[in-house]
Amino acid sequence: MNACARLVCLLTLTVLLAGCAMSGRGIDPGESREIFDQYRVQSQASWSRTGWRNVEIWTVDGPLLQQLRFYRALEDGQTLFERPIQAVLVSPNVDKYRPKYRVGMDPHEVAELVSATMMQFGAVSAESTELRPAQFGGRPGFRFRLQFISQGGLVYAGLVLGHFNAEGHLHLVLYLGARDHYFPKLADEVEHIFASLSWK
């Protein structure tokens, strides 16, 4: 697979796959939405929605420009991104080397997991910063910022909110977008969504 297309392929493919698995009904401003029967969040903007199995993806301008990903609680051995079909065809052992969540990780390890995932999917560099404690629907969690550069030289920014549940599974919300316009465009909205998070 052409290396310079991997990151774009990842973002595109996940959305294409998602389109097959979940209806694309939008989120209206002020709507309260339930995520995987686990918690609710409220939006102020109008989002498009898609996703499948373990992740729900929202976007306003398109997933290549910005996307908000809600993960069902990640269990031992699970990954943040589905493997692209092309990668599997080229290398059937690709999963062996995929960064995986492990019960018992601490927030620093989760930050490294997210950065490493981005680098495996084509970012030439990825860095997590400003890791600090944060509330996840009133429960103790953590948050950090992310910055990574695509092989084409485009800089992306990210914001991550996480929480370990009693079983050690990881609840994660990941906001990614092109740093120069599309990430900041919805940064306040995403902060509002984070703050609105309430457990069922």
Next chain:
Amino acid sequence: MPALMLLVLLGGCAFDAQRVDPKSPQPSQPMEEGLWEISRKFEEAIAISGRRVDDAALESYLQEVGCRVAGPHCPSIRVYPIIAPDFNASMSPNGFMQVWTGLMLRAENEAQLATVLGHEVTHYVERHSLERLEATRRTANLLLAAQFGLFAGGYSAISSGPVRVSLGDVTSLVAGGYLAAYSREHEDESDRGGFDQLVKSGYAAAEASAVWRHLIAEQETCDLQRPAALFASHPPTKERMETLEKLANGAPAGETGKERFLAATLPHRAGWIRQELAQRRLCRVKVVLERLLEQGANPGELHYFLGEVYRLRNEEGDDGKALAAYSQATVAAGAPPEAHRELGLALRRAGRRAEASAALQAYLDRAGTPQDAVMIQAYLEELK
């Protein structure tokens, strides 16, 4: 028999391209003009891509080394450091060379780096890409004729038990072997040409075989998959290593250029190791780190990353190994502040609260105001 006939036909079509004239480096014929044009466009894309290492000093250093082994061809060689966590370098027909960060991480000195750069320069000078293009074109034509002939002769398929192989597949395999062999000639020629330039440039000849010895160790220790020898596009590295060892016998003594190499690459090394770790090929990273530790530069940094290998590998006993590696890092030269942080976090996971607090405090003391200071303070509160 048809396959043998095909090989004879192919063997009779040798194509010998003229070497590049250093005074007038340009395509030698219309077919090569296309190759140069493609290379020029590719170079333009690489030059502005995120994969190019954004460091003029490193690029200038690579250019110097490339020029030293390129001799009179120096003005037409352009060397770009490329972010890619694996051992590789490549040369385009128009003199544009990519040197991957994984290669620079694995080299121990300038002579080893120059070995690979000299090899790539020889590909350029001998116009190997043009020869391969010509071979591919001719082989494709002959294959078409052979497949037509075999079909017309009624040989539609070979059946051997559950495995059925069409004659089309057979001719493809034969051609593949031919092309690979052709490529092996180029690789051999480039090894010898690169070696000659290495020696002429005053580098230590023995370092040429060391490059391949290290790769073999990485390959064998980590049980990496290799293509079957017959169809390999490169000569087996053991054969390469032995040839270069023989060539080095009796060669004049030269310099390794280790200090210059370390001055240029050490500022980047931690980032390159992180890129390798992100690929999770932990066995390979471990082999590289252990070998670099023998070289002695910034051992604290290397012990810290060995700790990271064990933490990520997470096999039985790796918790203890990671702790030991982080501990070693904190008392060795060149350790980053993160070595103290990871030691503290490992101790925290092990329930050794007082020691964890001390290590995390040491991290804060050394890092000033790190980006994760608030999180570390929260850990320290929790550990009280």
